[in-house]
Amino acid sequence: MRRLTxxxxxxxxxxxxxxxxxxxxxxxQPPIPAGLxxxxxxxxxxxxxxxPVVYPCEGGSxxxxxxxx
Numbered sequence: 001m002r003r004l005t006x007x008x009x010x011x012x013x014x015x016x017x018x019x020x021x022x023x024x025x026x027x028x029q030p031p032i033p034a035g036l037x038x039x040x041x042x043x044x045x046x047x048x049x050x051x052p053v054v055y056p057c058e059g060g061s062x063x064x065x066x067x068x069x
Contacts, residue, residue: 031066032057044069 041060
């Protein structure tokens, strides 16, 4: 039983690193085309400033993802 406990304790940090890396990769999604944002039920939000690099998609299936202008 002690060997199993030690094995699990040794594996936990590695599992945490793998799960943390997959969460970080999912958080940094590539920009989507504006048409895809609209087709998914969202809208491209323009804030009226000088053209930024990307706009956010608001609502729908792609809420919060960056949109290629």
